[in-house]
Amino acid sequence: MNQDKEVLLSLKDLQITFGDGKSKFVAVDDVNLEIFKGETFSLVGESGSGKTTIGRAILGINPTSNGDIIFENKKINKKLSANERKDVTRRIQMIFQDPQASLNERATINYIISEGLYNFHLFDSEEDRLEKVTKMIEEVGLLPEHLYRYPHEFSGGQRQRIGIARALVMEPDLIVADEPISALDVSIRAQVLNLLKKFQREEDLTYLFIAHDLSVVRFISDRIAVIRAGRILEVAETEELFLNPLHPYTRALLSAVPVPDPVLAKKKELIVYDPAMHHYETDKPKFVEIKPGHFIYANEAEQEGYHDYLAKKGM
Numbered sequence: 001m002n003q004d005k006e007v008l009l010s011l012k013d014l015q016i017t018f019g020d021g022k023s024k025f026v027a028v029d030d031v032n033l034e035i036f037k038g039e040t041f042s043l044v045g046e047s048g049s050g051k052t053t054i055g056r057a058i059l060g061i062n063p064t065s066n067g068d069i070i071f072e073n074k075k076i077n078k079k080l081s082a083n084e085r086k087d088v089t090r091r092i093q094m095i096f097q098d099p100q101a102s103l104n105e106r107a108t109i110n111y112i113i114s115e116g117l118y119n120f121h122l123f124d125s126e127e128d129r130l131e132k133v134t135k136m137i138e139e140v141g142l143l144p145e146h147l148y149r150y151p152h153e154f155s156g157g158q159r160q161r162i163g164i165a166r167a168l169v170m171e172p173d174l175i176v177a178d179e180p181i182s183a184l185d186v187s188i189r190a191q192v193l194n195l196l197k198k199f200q201r202e203e204d205l206t207y208l209f210i211a212h213d214l215s216v217v218r219f220i221s222d223r224i225a226v227i228r229a230g231r232i233l234e235v236a237e238t239e240e241l242f243l244n245p246l247h248p249y250t251r252a253l254l255s256a257v258p259v260p261d262p263v264l265a266k267k268k269e270l271i272v273y274d275p276a277m278h279h280y281e282t283d284k285p286k287f288v289e290i291k292p293g294h295f296i297y298a299n300e301a302e303q304e305g306y307h308d309y310l311a312k313k314g315m
């Protein structure tokens with residue numbers, strides 16, 4: 001069924017090592033993956049399994065020691081002409097885990113969002129640049145006047161929105177989102193996930209989503225790869241992975257996550273209760289966040305005795 005899908009990025013026999021001689025450490029080994037245009041592909045595994053290392057290699061930050069990273073038929077971990085490098089650098093953007101650390105504290109939001117535009121000369125005039133940046137800040141739910149403030153004047157969630165604006169203003173094709181919500185307050189995680197989903201629909205974006213939390217990736221991913229100690233154990237469509245995990249390690253990772261109803265699971269839709277806003281993001285809630293990071297189906301919530309909780313939330 002994947003035959004008619006267009007591959008945007010593929011990793012072939014990828015190996016990434018750190019150090020050399022006796023201290024050589026193989027962080028990523030023999031990784032083979034294909035990411036299709038327009039999908040959300042998640043890389044899930046425990047801390048230290050090599051997820052970030054792969055993401056950074058795709059961005060060209062970590063050198064690879066073996067194998068290829070192929071973006072639209074071009075080996076991007078090899079030498080490219082200046083123009084080719086520039087093109088790839090614009091088209092693959094990253095959203096970082098920690099919005100506290102990833103914004104330059106001494107720059108205005110205007111500059112932070114514009115930096116890539118300046119670096120790549122992606123605007124016709126100053127007016128054009130400001131128009132792009134203003135449109136972007138509004139699309140992530142902030143205000144034009146916020147452009148003239150500094151990062152410390154914003155909350156974690158707002159800072160992550162700025163990080164998203166900075167990535168999206170480049171009009172990328174692929175976004176590597178490295179744990180983009182795990183550093184955020186639980187109450188605003190859903191908003192940020194929904195924002196990412198909205199942009200994906202509108203801009204035909206492809207996401208490589210890096211996470212350790214299966215319950216989050218379940219609701220946003222089309223496919224999931226499970227990684228352990230630098231090796232991919234299993235790749236499957238999301239519900240297939242949840243319903244029929246092949247690898248014992250995947251089963252262990254899944255054991256903490258409720259098994260979905262296969263009928264409801266087919267109607268996959270990201271619907272998360274947002275405690276900060278005291279309402280659901282859509283009219284027909286299917287999923288409920290019972291406790292931080294723990295999502296279950298609304299009907300299961302009822303069965304499991306969360307009546308008071310549901311009543312309180314107006315369900």
Ligand SMILES: Nc1ncnc2c1ncn2[C@@H]1O[C@H](COP(=O)(O)OP(=O)(O)OP(=O)(O)O)[C@@H](O)[C@H]1O
Binds near residue numbers: 047
């Ligand atoms: N620059 C580096 N030098 C040496 N070792 C490194 C370097 N970067 C990462 N590593 C090692 O590579 C392994 C994979 O790290 P990586 O950050 O990719 O894991 P991760 O799955 O993203 O974990 P986390 O969820 O904690 O971010 C770890 O053992 C880490 O210590």
